Amino acid sequence: MTVYRVDVCVLNDDYSGFTKLLSSHGLSLHVRIYSDNGIDNLLLDVGPSNRIIKYNSELLGLDLSDVKAVVLSHRHYDHTGGLKHVLRVSNSVGKRLTVIAHPWIFKPSITLSSDKQEFDKGMPYSYEELITLKPNLILTKSSLRISDSTYYLGEIGNYIDLSKYKEGFYTVLDDGELVPDNLPDDTGLSVKVEGLGLIVLSGCSHSGIANIVKQASETLKENVYAVVGGLHMLKYSEDDIRESIRILKDLGVESVYVGHCTGFKAEKILSDEFRDKFYKIHTGFKITFKGG
Numbered sequence: 001m002t003v004y005r006v007d008v009c010v011l012n013d014d015y016s017g018f019t020k021l022l023s024s025h026g027l028s029l030h031v032r033i034y035s036d037n038g039i040d041n042l043l044l045d046v047g048p049s050n051r052i053i054k055y056n057s058e059l060l061g062l063d064l065s066d067v068k069a070v071v072l073s074h075r076h077y078d079h080t081g082g083l084k085h086v087l088r089v090s091n092s093v094g095k096r097l098t099v100i101a102h103p104w105i106f107k108p109s110i111t112l113s114s115d116k117q118e119f120d121k122g123m124p125y126s127y128e129e130l131i132t133l134k135p136n137l138i139l140t141k142s143s144l145r146i147s148d149s150t151y152y153l154g155e156i157g158n159y160i161d162l163s164k165y166k167e168g169f170y171t172v173l174d175d176g177e178l179v180p181d182n183l184p185d186d187t188g189l190s191v192k193v194e195g196l197g198l199i200v201l202s203g204c205s206h207s208g209i210a211n212i213v214k215q216a217s218e219t220l221k222e223n224v225y226a227v228v229g230g231l232h233m234l235k236y237s238e239d240d241i242r243e244s245i246r247i248l249k250d251l252g253v254e255s256v257y258v259g260h261c262t263g264f265k266a267e268k269i270l271s272d273e274f275r276d277k278f279y280k281i282h283t284g285f286k287i288t289f290k291g292g
């Protein structure tokens with residue numbers, strides 16, 4: 001199977017651009033893959049709420065009933081909150097929607113505020129609640145081939161150690177103990193476009209975009225052409241931002257399309273480094289990748 005074109009439409013980003021679309025902290029990417037087998041529509045993440053993904057998909061003219069699968073980059077609410085709407089749309093046309101995620105997708109992900117208040121950033125739905133909408137749930141730690149050219153990347157290796165930026169997250173053991181959460185569920189999606197290379201789509205990049213891109217190139221044995229998503233570099237030192245960019249460039253990355261949790265400092269450096277191949281995404285932003 002040969003993919004010759006990929007269209008990405010941002011269904012939700014923190015920034016609405018100059019559109020009338022709804023935006024809230026979170027990310028959802030609609031991915032349309034054109035191959036010699038036909039067209040597949042996927043979602044990487046579903047944004048923070050059912051209301052936003054419903055409103056924006058309708059205004060953008062994207063029919064979510066033909067989505068083949070939802071890939072959840074990780075369990076945070078700003079990437080999983082719209083899941084019920086997409087499942088309901090699939091149910092309305094008699095489909096069981098495939099949802100691909102890590103086995104930790106239903107675990108709490110607690111952050112502690114300065115006054116030690118707990119705030120659960122995890123998926124806002126329990127397993128019991130979600131299963132009533134009959135998803136075809138595929139929970140795996142490993143990479144998963146969605147088609148010949150499209151892979152869910154699974155748990156990401158620590159090729160460059162960026163684990164200090166995961167500090168501050170906790171999860172809860174069965175006995176109620178709060179323990180550090182290194183977000184092993186955080187991953188990405190990669191599509192190989194013939195003649196171009198890999199497109200890597202990431203939700204929040206808690207694992208480090210350099211690690212995610214490295215894993216994509218190891219999994220699909222290809223250079224990476226472009227990165228799309230949130231890079232979560234808000235707390236990164238300038239050295240770690242520059243080292244991450246160096247790794248991306250070494251792996252072939254020519255274009256970056258970033259938003260959500262990337263952070264202004266990193267966006268400034270990325271913009272200086274990638275120049276006219278740097279794009280700040282927003283809700284409603286559309287990208288077309290065409291192979292040679």
Ligand SMILES: [Fe+2]
Pocket residue numbers: 026027076078079203204230260261
């Ligand atoms: Fe996020």
Ligand SMILES: [Fe+2]
Pocket residue numbers: 074076204206
């Ligand atoms: Fe996150």
